[in-house]
Amino acid sequence: xHEELADFxxxxxxxxxxxxxxxxxxxxxxxxxxxxxxxxxAAGFEKEDGIGIRVIVGGAMQFVSTNELSKKVLRGMIDxxxxxxxxxxxxxxxxxxxxxxxxxxxxxxxxxVRSGEVDSRGKIEELFDIESELKEGKVSIPARFFSxxxxxxYKYFSNSQGxxxxxxxxxxxxxxxxxxxxxxxxxxxxxxLDETGGWEIVKGWDLPSRILGEAKTLSNNLKCGKxxxxxxxxxxxxxxxxxxxxxxxxxxxxxxxxxxxxxxxQAGESFMTPEMIGKRMxxxxxxxxxxxxxxxxxxxxxxxxxxxxxxxxxxxxxxVINELLHNRETAFSLKTISNGSARAMDYQCEPIVRxxxxxxxxxxxxxxxxxxxxxLGVYIKSFMEWNIDDKRVNERYVGCESYLIKNGExxxxxxKPVLETTTFDFFSSIKAVGDKVGYHSGTCGKGEPMQGxxxxxxxxxxxxxxxxxx
Amino acid sequence: MGDTMDFALLEKILRRAxxxxxxxxxxxxxxxxxxxxKFVNNRIATGMSSYDNEISLFVSKExxxxxxxxxxxxxxxxxxxxxxxxxxxxxxxxxxxxAGIAEGPFRYKVVKGVYDGRIGKLEDRATDFIEEGVNAxxxxxxxxxxxxxxxxxxxxLLVTSNDARSSExxxxxxxxIRALADKDASGHxxxxxxxxxxxxxxxxxxxxxxxxxxxxxxxRGDIGRYDVIFDPYPxxxxxxxxxxxxxxFAVEAGFSFLRGKLGKKTASSAVTLVDDGRLPHCLxxxxxxxxxxxTRRNVVIERGILKTYLHNTSTAKRYGVKTTGNAGLLSPKxxxxxxxxxxxxxxxxxxxxxxxxxxxxxxxxxxQNYEKGDFSxxxxxxxxxxxxxxxxxxxxxxxxxxxxxxxxLNIAALSKKQEQIxxxxxxxxxxxxxxxxxxxxxTKPT
Numbered sequence: 001x002h003e004e005l006a007d008f009x010x011x012x013x014x015x016x017x018x019x020x021x022x023x024x025x026x027x028x029x030x031x032x033x034x035x036x037x038x039x040x041x042a043a044g045f046e047k048e049d050g051i052g053i054r055v056i057v058g059g060a061m062q063f064v065s066t067n068e069l070s071k072k073v074l075r076g077m078i079d080x081x082x083x084x085x086x087x088x089x090x091x092x093x094x095x096x097x098x099x100x101x102x103x104x105x106x107x108x109x110x111x112x113v114r115s116g117e118v119d120s121r122g123k124i125e126e127l128f129d130i131e132s133e134l135k136e137g138k139v140s141i142p143a144r145f146f147s148x149x150x151x152x153x154y155k156y157f158s159n160s161q162g163x164x165x166x167x168x169x170x171x172x173x174x175x176x177x178x179x180x181x182x183x184x185x186x187x188x189x190x191x192x193l194d195e196t197g198g199w200e201i202v203k204g205w206d207l208p209s210r211i212l213g214e215a216k217t218l219s220n221n222l223k224c225g226k227x228x229x230x231x232x233x234x235x236x237x238x239x240x241x242x243x244x245x246x247x248x249x250x251x252x253x254x255x256x257x258x259x260x261x262x263x264x265x266q267a268g269e270s271f272m273t274p275e276m277i278g279k280r281m282x283x284x285x286x287x288x289x290x291x292x293x294x295x296x297x298x299x300x301x302x303x304x305x306x307x308x309x310x311x312x313x314x315x316x317x318x319x320v321i322n323e324l325l326h327n328r329e330t331a332f333s334l335k336t337i338s339n340g341s342a343r344a345m346d347y348q349c350e351p352i353v354r355x356x357x358x359x360x361x362x363x364x365x366x367x368x369x370x371x372x373x374x375x376l377g378v379y380i381k382s383f384m385e386w387n388i389d390d391k392r393v394n395e396r397y398v399g400c401e402s403y404l405i406k407n408g409e410x411x412x413x414x415x416k417p418v419l420e421t422t423t424f425d426f427f428s429s430i431k432a433v434g435d436k437v438g439y440h441s442g443t444c445g446k447g448e449p450m451q452g453x454x455x456x457x458x459x460x461x462x463x464x465x466x467x468x469x470x
Numbered sequence: 471m472g473d474t475m476d477f478a479l480l481e482k483i484l485r486r487a488x489x490x491x492x493x494x495x496x497x498x499x500x501x502x503x504x505x506x507x508k509f510v511n512n513r514i515a516t517g518m519s520s521y522d523n524e525i526s527l528f529v530s531k532e533x534x535x536x537x538x539x540x541x542x543x544x545x546x547x548x549x550x551x552x553x554x555x556x557x558x559x560x561x562x563x564x565x566x567x568x569a570g571i572a573e574g575p576f577r578y579k580v581v582k583g584v585y586d587g588r589i590g591k592l593e594d595r596a597t598d599f600i601e602e603g604v605n606a607x608x609x610x611x612x613x614x615x616x617x618x619x620x621x622x623x624x625x626x627l628l629v630t631s632n633d634a635r636s637s638e639x640x641x642x643x644x645x646x647i648r649a650l651a652d653k654d655a656s657g658h659x660x661x662x663x664x665x666x667x668x669x670x671x672x673x674x675x676x677x678x679x680x681x682x683x684x685x686x687x688x689x690r691g692d693i694g695r696y697d698v699i700f701d702p703y704p705x706x707x708x709x710x711x712x713x714x715x716x717x718x719f720a721v722e723a724g725f726s727f728l729r730g731k732l733g734k735k736t737a738s739s740a741v742t743l744v745d746d747g748r749l750p751h752c753l754x755x756x757x758x759x760x761x762x763x764x765t766r767r768n769v770v771i772e773r774g775i776l777k778t779y780l781h782n783t784s785t786a787k788r789y790g791v792k793t794t795g796n797a798g799l800l801s802p803k804x805x806x807x808x809x810x811x812x813x814x815x816x817x818x819x820x821x822x823x824x825x826x827x828x829x830x831x832x833x834x835x836x837x838q839n840y841e842k843g844d845f846s847x848x849x850x851x852x853x854x855x856x857x858x859x860x861x862x863x864x865x866x867x868x869x870x871x872x873x874x875x876x877x878x879l880n881i882a883a884l885s886k887k888q889e890q891i892x893x894x895x896x897x898x899x900x901x902x903x904x905x906x907x908x909x910x911x912x913t914k915p916t
Contacts, residue, residue, distance in 0.1 A: 044536055067524070265618065
């Protein structure tokens, strides 16, 4: 790692007149493989080193990054950054950072089986095993795309206030798209799995039977599925659907930088205002958190990319809007302190306010008890198409695996039920919350240049009362 | 081996890979300098600059394929990376679809207007551009404006084991501004260029500001089927997806609604859609693809008929055609999407609409089924009701929920004037006029 170089950059920037300086040195390495229709399409490995530096001079902020790790290059870039900050201070909005405790820490997510030590032949076997299982499964899947990757990210953060954080976080990921054909119709399913840890996680995914199971379910949906009822019905949403709703309609609008307008020309702004804290959104059994500390999660970290200690944030507590997501800049603007939500995709990106793992906390009912209580409803287990407006109000989730519920019993599959609603209606419709949280993976996009960061989203199964499905 | 990225280094890497047993080798070096200034609520927020260089390396060995990127050019690291890549590749399974890389050498013609050395020396002019854009938006009625100014310079070198050798410099500029006249009234515009000529943040800011003012006091839109005029900015989002779908890789992997449509009607006869890697002044134009094949103009949809997919050497062989000069390091990729102009003036286009919508921006386009083309997308910023050719109301909270093929088939008219667009959700440059699409399905929360 480049700890000495990062410390050098911070000290050099301060010496040149920066009021604040921070450096994030990163080293990452990993492998990736993809398979298209049974053919190993691509295989490769990456090793990357780089450093990202932020300085504040007279209230103006500059960010520079490079993979040229020499003191000479860094000196030149920092000189330019300090000069540019000094010049722009006359026209720039003043940026201040909220106070943060001085942290010094070193942590590592352990790998029981180090991905870097697994032979690449063994890695591609995982993909060929899926293909073999699908061939045996007698489901028509004319198009299949799978990718499997692993990466270890070593990071060292240092700032002019004395903060020093070292971390080692290993990731594994599987992404896929399968196209199922049945009776002349097709359906598609995208599956994404991301976790932090070693290769033992990939083994635990049991990809062959998982993918075959999804394919059979979709085939059955095409064969036996009927349209959703036209009248208002109860909707029982499983963790995958709950998760995307928590991410899109709670996590994003609670990002303080959006609320302050910093994302206006990119991911948009928000229906939320700081004055809405304390307003009721849902019944008292609804609690939504963002928590980077979930072991094994894709959004795992103990200190954020500004060196602030991470913690669980209660975004909705007892049904009431409770807290926003902050980095040090937004926290200062809204007269609070950072709750450790600053993340950067990599050394080339500035840290901005991000989610980690956003989920609904469990209630007391089992999924069976929730379904038992439904006279006429639709159970939506998974989804494909979704979107939401840039203020995070008007949202749509189109079901993939779905079933009709009649008098507490699951009956036939339902084809593509469309849940098109608003954030306010969604939350006021939550009538029951299950007792078991399920997590799903996603890549969250925000910022410019676009930063995609790994996250989890989830929750238990919930019941939404009296919804009109499309 | 040296420690600077130049032809000598690329050729040494190539020779070393061949010595270690590689059949085909492609080495592409890139040196990139980039700058960005973000502005928020009329004020500069953060300045950014970056400097990176890397060599992307592709090798094949008995149809086994491996790739890596070398980012540190010390003799030791380069040797380790090349030898590791060969060891790694030899362990892979053969890719029976792989048919090699194109045979060089090639003669290249320079692509005009893709480099302007002044862009690397903008300095204070960057702040001026932002002030001009923001002030123009405010003068038109906006209360605040946010966005970015981005500019960069790139130098790219390519060598292949089949005797291709190319070098190219390019530059780019991009300005994105979202003007807000109220919480619910906004307009978003972009401008982009390869040179300082034709780059006008002031005009762009004014256009965003005008839309924001027109969008004041929106009412909720109604569901139904509407004739929709798409501004170039939102249409670029959909044409980017269309051209991505023309890659033979997307077709085979299930990501394309153009699968099985070669030679068939996939759009109205008013539509001719071209991928043109040699288009002067276009942000992605380049004289060759990643195999070193000279780029060319590919007519993908001609008067509504799908004529070709985009190919590299391997996919072209499977389809019994020649490469279209669209090779990426692993898969075919589009250079851009150019929708041919029509013969309508902008006013004439609006006059065609008795009752319809004018959409100025889209985002969050997501598919239920890529192969069928079923999708929805969300209009954002100014959305307007058109009645008898006039904009009569500002609307909000609607969604377009339709099918890509149906929409392409329902394109009824195109304007005369084209615009080059890139954006937050438009990754390849799209050159398009305003377009009228008949009968687009609009939904909203129930």
